[in-house]
Amino acid sequence: MPIITLLESIHPAGVEILRQSATVRELSGPDDPRLPEALADSDAIIVRSTPITAATLNQGMRLRVIGRHGAGIDNIDGTLAAERGIRIVNTPRSNTESVGEYTIAALMHLFKRFSEVESALRGGKFTAAAGSLPGQVDRLGLIGRELSGAHLGLVGAGAIGQSVARRALALGMRVSAVDPYADPDALERAGITPVADLASLLPTVDALSLHVPGDPARGPLIGEREFGMLRPNAVLINAARGGLVDEDALARALTGGTLAGAAVDVFSPEPPDVASPLFGAPNLLLTPHMAAMTAEALERMAVDVARFTLEALGAETT
Template structure:
């Protein structure tokens, strides 16, 4: 009996192009879904006849209720080696093996700098004006050299962002609850005395923390109020780390110079969401990890995970 595999949220329709699925073609039929399924009912209905599901990052939650409604599901492959929206205990209880894939921190670093540079030099505003016959030069760019870049988090992504900042000649400092002087010295950055000091003294603030109980809502109204009115905030980590209402208020009231955001409280972002029309905002549709090399890794290793599972020796198990 042939098995059926669903590939979720294949927005660009590239899942079967960027990996060689021939290793499992004799045993598995692959169906790619370019549309996003909203809500548990729609998702459960779409996946009812599938034995295997491949999902990207944390786009689609898999709670206990969903596993209960998918009795045919035996293997769930999620890109990356950590996924907070999968109920691993429920997966195990329903006999579903969960596997992951490799993931490079480099694409999010590059997008972080794309957003930061775009904000600093008014790229979108100036490009739109040039193409529409608008004013010739309407913005005055913010300098990077000699300015302070404050990083919330100095892990795999944050440390790489730091090194680029240093190459620009920026003064780079970092803070997180467990960041040590030794780690800061290894990367070559200053250890901020507190989050409050980092926010108040930085010209650019970039978020690179893992979402958890201690970081959810970490930057609220009081924290954003500490930032300079000339400062920029970039978040390519997780939307919930920054209070979305507080951020929108700060942007509308001009209390910060601008924000670059790649992550949102609801994804895909609804058509009428206020983030779509907020002033001083440079936003991208969660592109941080969306690059050819990363997708080749995700889908290529998803095929490996499927083959190993079918051979009775699952690899890269999560849980």
């Protein structure tokens, strides 16, 4: 039976699948003192967020497969793995619904201005002497917007982007997308208007949501120039990768009022430094890389990575 080492814990449903066809070792993370010995004779490893560097791979000379519990593989040295003939498998669709739901929830949060309104209410801005609460909402400049009729722009129209689009269309939004790899006819059949490039998309949208992998060599996709192209009432959601957005430029856009609001679930680096300008920016929802962290998605990721790892090893799955 192949030997598979779990560098971090996964849902028991995935562990059970692995145990049916492999010897499984469960470690407690990259600092586990058993790691070098476990790597030495492992046929496969399964990892969540731990970086898999050259140093790690060089301790596992028998490795044939790396299973990534999640969609992205940017924490793995893919170049060296390819040179060594190590196959990388991931779970690109297991968190699709969770991230889609997160994105729509964040959109609603920003359009309804929940953070601003709650802060005003808790801060005593609403008083009995000032009349009705709806009237005070108006006078305090806290009126929200409807998603229905608003224009959502997607950067990336893969599985997650299309999951967001389905939900947005059901709420009456118009949806456009920039994705050079997507079939324009397929997008149109799904109700999504394909757009040639980012420069054409940005000036037209009320909300922009990012659903593409990061590329450290390319640098941020959204920076000072792109924020200047958005409408002042637009909002941004990034639940993809931290490096896609210039965080300092985002803080300036929010503070200067050239962007109405943003939701950020991913950072560069992670965790973010609390001294970052983001933490002082207004109208910004910050969450700790949790868009995919639902009970359902974590179970699906564990089951999928177990099955895909065993299949890549040539082991039988039931």
